[in-house]
Amino acid sequence: MNFFRQLTEKSWLPDENGALSIRDNNVSDTASSRVGLKVFLVVVGFLFFLLTVSYAGRMVYEDWRPVPQSWLMWQNSAMLFMASVGLYFAQISARQDQWNHVKIGLIAAGAFTVGFIVGQALAWQQLVDKGIFELTNPAVALFILITGLHGLHMLGGLVAWGRTADKVWQRDKFKLSIVRQSIENCALYWHFLLAVWLVLFFLLFSGNDNMGILLTICGFK
Amino acid sequence: MSDITQDDVGYVAPAENAEQDLYHPKSWITKYVFCQDAKVIAIQYASTAIAIGLVALVLSWLMRLQLGFPDSFSFIEPADYYQFITAHGMIMVVYLLTALFLGGFGNYMIPLMVGARDMAFPYVNMVSYWVYLTAVLVLIASFFVPGGPTGAGWTLYPPQAILSGTPGSDGGIILMLVSLALFIVGFTMGGLNYVVTVLQSRTRGMTLMRMPLTIWGIFTATVLALLAFPALFVGAIMMLLDRILGTSFFMPSIVELGEHLSYSGGSPILFQHLFWFFGHPEVYIVALPAFGIVSDLIAVHSRRHIFGYRMMVWAIVIIGALSFVVWAHHMYVSGMNPYFGFFFATTTLIIAIPTALKVYNWTLTLWKGNIRLNTPMLFAIGFIVTFLNGGITGLFLGNVAIDVPLSDTMFVVAHFHMVMGVAPMLVVFGAIYHWYPLITGKMYSEALGKFHFWVTFLGAYLIYFPMHYLGFVGVPRRYFELGDTQIFTESVGQLNAFISIMTFIVGFAQIVFFYNMFRSYIVGKKSEMNPWGAASLEWMTPEMPPGHGNWGKSLPLVYRWAYDYGVPGARDDFIPQNMAPKDVPMEKKARKSTRKRKS
Numbered sequence: 001m002n003f004f005r006q007l008t009e010k011s012w013l014p015d016e017n018g019a020l021s022i023r024d025n026n027v028s029d030t031a032s033s034r035v036g037l038k039v040f041l042v043v044v045g046f047l048f049f050l051l052t053v054s055y056a057g058r059m060v061y062e063d064w065r066p067v068p069q070s071w072l073m074w075q076n077s078a079m080l081f082m083a084s085v086g087l088y089f090a091q092i093s094a095r096q097d098q099w100n101h102v103k104i105g106l107i108a109a110g111a112f113t114v115g116f117i118v119g120q121a122l123a124w125q126q127l128v129d130k131g132i133f134e135l136t137n138p139a140v141a142l143f144i145l146i147t148g149l150h151g152l153h154m155l156g157g158l159v160a161w162g163r164t165a166d167k168v169w170q171r172d173k174f175k176l177s178i179v180r181q182s183i184e185n186c187a188l189y190w191h192f193l194l195a196v197w198l199v200l201f202f203l204l205f206s207g208n209d210n211m212g213i214l215l216t217i218c219g220f221k
Numbered sequence: 222m223s224d225i226t227q228d229d230v231g232y233v234a235p236a237e238n239a240e241q242d243l244y245h246p247k248s249w250i251t252k253y254v255f256c257q258d259a260k261v262i263a264i265q266y267a268s269t270a271i272a273i274g275l276v277a278l279v280l281s282w283l284m285r286l287q288l289g290f291p292d293s294f295s296f297i298e299p300a301d302y303y304q305f306i307t308a309h310g311m312i313m314v315v316y317l318l319t320a321l322f323l324g325g326f327g328n329y330m331i332p333l334m335v336g337a338r339d340m341a342f343p344y345v346n347m348v349s350y351w352v353y354l355t356a357v358l359v360l361i362a363s364f365f366v367p368g369g370p371t372g373a374g375w376t377l378y379p380p381q382a383i384l385s386g387t388p389g390s391d392g393g394i395i396l397m398l399v400s401l402a403l404f405i406v407g408f409t410m411g412g413l414n415y416v417v418t419v420l421q422s423r424t425r426g427m428t429l430m431r432m433p434l435t436i437w438g439i440f441t442a443t444v445l446a447l448l449a450f451p452a453l454f455v456g457a458i459m460m461l462l463d464r465i466l467g468t469s470f471f472m473p474s475i476v477e478l479g480e481h482l483s484y485s486g487g488s489p490i491l492f493q494h495l496f497w498f499f500g501h502p503e504v505y506i507v508a509l510p511a512f513g514i515v516s517d518l519i520a521v522h523s524r525r526h527i528f529g530y531r532m533m534v535w536a537i538v539i540i541g542a543l544s545f546v547v548w549a550h551h552m553y554v555s556g557m558n559p560y561f562g563f564f565f566a567t568t569t570l571i572i573a574i575p576t577a578l579k580v581y582n583w584t585l586t587l588w589k590g591n592i593r594l595n596t597p598m599l600f601a602i603g604f605i606v607t608f609l610n611g612g613i614t615g616l617f618l619g620n621v622a623i624d625v626p627l628s629d630t631m632f633v634v635a636h637f638h639m640v641m642g643v644a645p646m647l648v649v650f651g652a653i654y655h656w657y658p659l660i661t662g663k664m665y666s667e668a669l670g671k672f673h674f675w676v677t678f679l680g681a682y683l684i685y686f687p688m689h690y691l692g693f694v695g696v697p698r699r700y701f702e703l704g705d706t707q708i709f710t711e712s713v714g715q716l717n718a719f720i721s722i723m724t725f726i727v728g729f730a731q732i733v734f735f736y737n738m739f740r741s742y743i744v745g746k747k748s749e750m751n752p753w754g755a756a757s758l759e760w761m762t763p764e765m766p767p768g769h770g771n772w773g774k775s776l777p778l779v780y781r782w783a784y785d786y787g788v789p790g791a792r793d794d795f796i797p798q799n800m801a802p803k804d805v806p807m808e809k810k811a812r813k814s815t816r817k818r819k820s
């Protein structure tokens with residue numbers, strides 16, 4: 001039942017159905033772990049939203065010197081995308097009970113994610129090599145902070161990935177629904193962090209000009 | 222509609238949460254220390270919060286010594302004074318009230334009031350407490366590093382917070398920020414639990430609108446906290462990097478002691494925005510649980526259903542939502558665009574509408590109620606009065622033109638102490654007395670409780686009421702001493718001395734509270750089950766205090782809302798939430814009850 005509909009219930013009136021079985025009517029069948037994950041993702045989304053606003057707010061000043069684009073970051077984005085595809089594949093295969101495919105998907109996702117994280121580290125290194133790693137430049141500092149926090153979230157994801165893989169490989173020890181749920185949760189997390197990354201990527205590499213309209217709408221300019 | 226009984230719909234066994242294996246402690250350590258039972262975690266949270274709160278109380282005494290009797294206590298240097306106010310404010314707001322309401326009452330009450338066996342993720346819940354404890358220990362550690370704790374004020378405004386002129390700019394500020402970051406991580410773990418438990422673990426029949434207002438307050442406050450704390454988190458991390466790595470998120474280019482620092486191009490205002498985007502919701506993180514709890518105390522102890530339950534729920538949710546669009550009323554003096562000031566003044570005043578509605582509804586609940594003036598009820602009424610008082614000064618401060626001269630004066634100090642210091646603490650006390658029999662199985666001493674109330678309540682007014690006046694005549698806040706400032710008459714000094722003396726009296730009176738709690742726990746008389754005749758579910762456990770897993774063999778079934786007091790036709794003046802309509806004892810020759818109540 002829809003949350004807002006529930007809020008209009010006149011609960012002071014006598015109950016017409018005896019013991020309402022809320023598990024059938026009100027509380028969703030969704031696993032608690034999934035609800036928990038969604039709430040967590042909202043929190044994560046808020047964190048990155050605030051970083052985005054901070055970044056956008058700083059961009060509009062004259063002295064803004066953004067970090068130059070690098071092909072490496074395009075490659076990293078592609079890796080993260082592939083990781084998400086891998087998990088999507090695992091997700092679909094798990095629903096069809098094709099466990100070998102699930103394993104392939106998981107391994108691919110893990111490998112691409114590690115690739116992404118290593119790639120991000122290399123991108124930092126690139127800044128150092130090019131001599132533009134000045135922390136007093138707010139653009140660079142924000143770049144490091146934002147990519148760093150996103151990277152940490154991916155690292156955390158790898159822990160969950162490890163636990164999921166463990167369940168998949170030792171499937172006989174767990175309930176099927178739990179193994180499946182674990183894969184679904186992993187996939188959701190990756191898709192979400194991919195989406196966050198794409199926004200951040202756009203933000204980090206868009207100069208003042210292509211963001212201009214957006215910044216004007218938001219009242220920063 | 223005549224009552225339909227359970228048999229008519231066929232018996233539905235309560236659904237156990239399939240995924241949740243109830244955790245069984247194996248040893249003493251896992252039972253009392255690393256415990257995953259929400260009730261134990263609640264006690265751990267509450268004791269830690271109260272312990273660190275006592276530290277903050279002592280700090281406030283030290284501050285008052287200086288303010289009341291300047292030049293008399295040579296051991297208080299200006300730097301110490303700033304460290305005291307900073308630690309005092311931060312501890313009270315974050316480490317005491319937030320942790321106590323959500324970690325303490327949230328953990329204890331949510332599973333019991335919604336009819337669950339435990340939180341949705343007991344393990345995460347346990348880790349949450351230990352991270353919180355670590356945050357507290359890091360905060361305490363900052364008192365012992367060279368340079369001492371930070372003296373930047375609880376708002377931690379940069380650039381001063383990390384410049385060498387501010388006390389504690391070495392290790393103190395670093396540990397403060399680390400501690401905050403830890404607190405937020407720990408809170409997020411707990412917060413996920415509170416939200417998911419309310420959404421997923423309610424027992425059969427417990428629809429959202431049958432939850433007691435306590436749960437609505439705690440639930441909404443948790444949602445606010447989950448969304449507001451990230452702002453503080455981002456701010457803390459950025460400032461930490463500014464301090465340690467020399468980034469310039471918040472630091473403009475600056476000359477310190479004739480030396481040009483390497484910072485450049487940061488924005489101190491950005492921090493203010495981040496801080497208050499957290500800071501204003503934070504005040505409602507504290508206020509909403511208090512609203513909820515006080516509603517329940519009033520209903521139970523005046524034997525009436527809460528007036529306008531549905532509106533009370535909506536008001537909580539609306540206040541929560543609005544609290545995200547008023548933050549800049551703390552920044553009127555930051556040089557903001559006047560149009561922004563206008564916008565934020567408007568939103569601020571709009572919040573007063575749902576808030577006033579709540580106050581009316583509490584009053585209307587009391588109206589013609591069968592009021593029992595016992596200790597919890599006294600505290601609840603004390604809350605209404607105090608909160609009203611603080612809310613009205615808030616309306617003053619919400620207007621830009623009035624706020625500008627009052628900003629950073631004792632008037633602001635009086636406002637926020639009334640509204641988020643005294644008022645929520647009164648609720649905390651009321652709630653502790655109210656649920657003491659449930660938690661300990663013993664009854665406290667009513668006489669000592671009443672004594673505690675009167676000293677605390679009257680004393681708090683004697684402390685904070687004069688501060689409004691001090692603010693009006695221009696006494697600034699966060700000043701070590703006023704010196705020979707010509708504009709202040711002698712009465713300012715006398716009033717300050719009076720306030721300080723009252724602070725000591727009220728502070729020491731709290732010993733009565735602790736004495737009452739400990740003594741009653743040991744030698745108090747055993748409480749009967751459900752001593753207040755409350756209708757809500759937490760009192761319906763088979764044992765009191767509730768055992769592990771709360772509900773014995775099977776979960777309760779819920780047939781009604783939490784406020785069936787004085788139902789016409791019923792024999793008793795309350796009907797428990799889990800009593801089936803056919804089991805309700807009726808008055809001898811009761812007319813057929815219609816039980817239609819307008820609300």
Ligand code: HEM
Pocket residue numbers: 376504505507508550551569570572573576611612614615616617618619620624627628629633636637640641642
């Ligand atoms: C209708 C209700 C309220 C209004 C209109 C209001 C308005 C304001 C305004 C405008 C200020 C800034 C004063 C200044 O710094 O010059 C302020 C400060 C403050 N308010 Fe409120 N307020 C309200 C309710 C509350 C509540 C419910 C709480 C807490 C439970 C609260 C806690 C605080 C705190 C802690 C500060 C001081 C922050 C600081 O500068 O350290 N207020 N309030």
Ligand SMILES: [Cu+2]
Pocket residue numbers: 500501504547548550551
């Ligand atoms: Cu505010």
